[in-house]
Amino acid sequence: MTKEDKPMFEIDRAVKVFFGRYAEKCLDWFFGQDRQVVFQGVEDPQINIPERRADKVWLVADQGKDAVIHVEAMPEPKTSELPNFNTKAALLQEILKRPVVTVIVYLEKGEHKTFPHSFETQAGALKNIHIFASILMWEYKDRILSGEYKEFAPFPVLCEDEPNEERLDQAKHLISQVADENERKNLYSLAIMVAYRKFKDREFLRKKFMEQRDMTKESDFLIDWLEESEQKGKRSLLLALLAKKF
Numbered sequence: 001m002t003k004e005d006k007p008m009f010e011i012d013r014a015v016k017v018f019f020g021r022y023a024e025k026c027l028d029w030f031f032g033q034d035r036q037v038v039f040q041g042v043e044d045p046q047i048n049i050p051e052r053r054a055d056k057v058w059l060v061a062d063q064g065k066d067a068v069i070h071v072e073a074m075p076e077p078k079t080s081e082l083p084n085f086n087t088k089a090a091l092l093q094e095i096l097k098r099p100v101v102t103v104i105v106y107l108e109k110g111e112h113k114t115f116p117h118s119f120e121t122q123a124g125a126l127k128n129i130h131i132f133a134s135i136l137m138w139e140y141k142d143r144i145l146s147g148e149y150k151e152f153a154p155f156p157v158l159c160e161d162e163p164n165e166e167r168l169d170q171a172k173h174l175i176s177q178v179a180d181e182n183e184r185k186n187l188y189s190l191a192i193m194v195a196y197r198k199f200k201d202r203e204f205l206r207k208k209f210m211e212q213r214d215m216t217k218e219s220d221f222l223i224d225w226l227e228e229s230e231q232k233g234k235r236s237l238l239l240a241l242l243a244k245k246f
Contacts, residue, residue: 154191186221
């Protein structure tokens with residue numbers, strides 16, 4: 001991907017913000033709307049070790065038993081990341097003193113055939129197998145477009161290699177049905193970010209979201225995304241300085 005083609009917004013960070021703001025809706029998605037898993041709060045994802053920062057960490061209770069849901073969003077499969085997810089989960093479990101379930105959310109199908117959710121470590125005849133829960137966003141496209149998950153309306157655009165204008169119109173229509181004005185602002189912000197990732201015609205997008213652009217400039221979602229981006233920039237700078245020093 002050339003510098004000109006690089007998306008304006010890094011979608012994985014935008015999704016992290018979404019997971020933070022819509023934890024209850026995500027748990028409905030993961031466990032079903034009749035779930036017995038109860039949301040308790042969001043935990044600091046840094047685990048006190050910046051380079052091991054998790055995407056999102058939720059404290060939950062399942063039928064009276066405390067647990068942790070550790071979520072990692074991936075735009076594309078990277079098998080090399082799976083051992084890192086396992087390390088994060090182990091650190092979370094040690095620090096929070098709760099069992100940890102890791103969920104990998106794959107955002108785009110693209111040309112990929114497989115979406116790994118397990119890896120093995122082996123020494124001779126001895127073997128460990130690590131398996132994670134996984135969710136494929138595109139498998140839920142129809143349920144989102146039906147209105148069952150209106151808050152996920154920006155995501156079906158990610159589910160297609162070449163989405164069309166109709167898909168943007170569907171997203172805007174679903175978001176317009178969300179009752180809370182602040183939530184609508186946040187979801188329009190995410191919809192714009194997603195659209196900028198999938199559509200190359202920037203002028204078309206500017207016209208398409210003309211009515212929504214002003215209302216999203218100071219949305220909570222965009223502010224959180226900027227803070228997330230700033231934190232990642234600081235971590236990258238720190239790690240670069242350490243590498244240079246040592």
